[in-house]
Amino acid sequence: MILNDSNGVYLEEKVSCEIREWPSMMWKKCIVQATATTRRVRSACVLQAAGAALLVLIAAGALAGAAAADLVIEIPASGVGAGGEAAGARYRLDYTPPQGSPEPNFTVPAQASTINFRGLPGTKYHFMLYYSNATFADLLTWNQTIITAPEPPTNLTVTQGRNKKTIITWSPPAHGDYTGFRFKVIPLTDAREGARNITVEGGNGSYAVRDLAPGATYQLHAFTLLHDKESAAYASRNFTVRGAGRARDAVVTRSALCTGPNTPGKFIVWFRNETTLLVLWQPPYPPGAYTHYKVSIEPRDARDSELYVEKEGEPPGPAQAAFKGLVPGRAYNISVQTVSEPEVSAPTTAQYRTVPLRPRNVTVDARELRETSFRVSWLPPADHRLRSTHFTHSPALQSSMSPSRPLAPSHG
DSSP, rough: OOEETTTTTTEEEEEEEEEEEESSSSSEEEEEEEEEESSSOOOOOHHHHOOOEEEEEEEEGGGTTOEEEEEEEOOOOOOOSSGGGGGGGGEEEEEEEEOSSOOSSSSTTTTTTTEEEOOOOOOOEEEEEEEEEEOOOOOEEEEEEEEEEOOEEEEEEEEEETTTTTEEEEEESOOOOOOSEEEEEEEOOOGOOOEEEEETTTTTTEEEEEEETTTEEEEEEEEEEEEEEOOOEEEEEEEEEEGGGGGOOOOOOGSSSOOOOOOOEEEEEEEOOOOOEEEEEESSSSSSSSSSSEEEESSSOOSSSSEEEEOTTTTOOEEEEEOSOOOOOOOOEEEEEEEEETTEOOEEEEEEOOOOOOOOOEEEOOOOOSSSOOEEEOOOOSTTTOOOOOOOEOOOOOOEETTTTTOOOOOO
């Protein structure tokens, strides 16, 4: 409970949280409700204004890619009628530091329901809401100190060093203040290992994590701290610790450490015709952590040459994707990757060819029949996109011909 004795108003703070997830980040919205009660009797109008509940919604502006924090101050109806004192009644919002929108000393009519405030991330604000009418001027009805959530750290990387050490490096947020950082290392290969929570105070930009299991896959969450306030969003990376056979190596570059999800298993084309290839593949082993697959085809002739397929099941089973609208008889390079935002695995690749179209109007001239030869003629397929294709005739001769030129007669 927060006491404001200057005007006889107690503010009781209640906090609840709502968690939401996106593929590449998580954020949480905190609802801070301050309920005012009075100790001294005033006029009915003043009691209604001072006793109004104020609901403050705090959300991270980083969701929209902006360096800002959004607060919504919700003013419930005070119950004052449309006439009398209510005609000139108003609220005035003041705050420090004076960086935000609307600017300090912003006023709204008492009938207003909300005040939308946009401030800086990682900033300690002190808000004061005053009520005025024809009888009273600047009656302090609500005040509160709110620390806006800092932005998450940037440039998060994971590399592996000697002696079973995994090195985490990062940069502080580009905007706002901070007092430290918190990291959560979550095992994905063996959940029995348990997550690790690491807190680093100050602006140190690296930390060594020891004794992670060789060959195991982990997910790293990185938060920024400002006193007791944690960033609403976090930076995330998946990484796999090198096996014991390579643990003697010196510190490696970022590209030498697998920071993405595991590569999918082998795949096949289990249905094909002249314009369609249906691909079926196995999930990675071990599965690790990923959310979906990225399947692409080259040349990009398909109606959709890049497809995203969600992972299904736990553990996941085989998955499939179809490429349609392809050129008959053409060879295509197909690749399948697993995705754990923002990381993408190395691809599994293979080449497959669509079924060529049949030639048209194949005829054999009866007048040219000989004991050891005959003449055949045809027209190429009607599809103008068809590339060079070969046709084989006569099991005895076993020769190939271009579709644009009939076979010359052969004499034995």
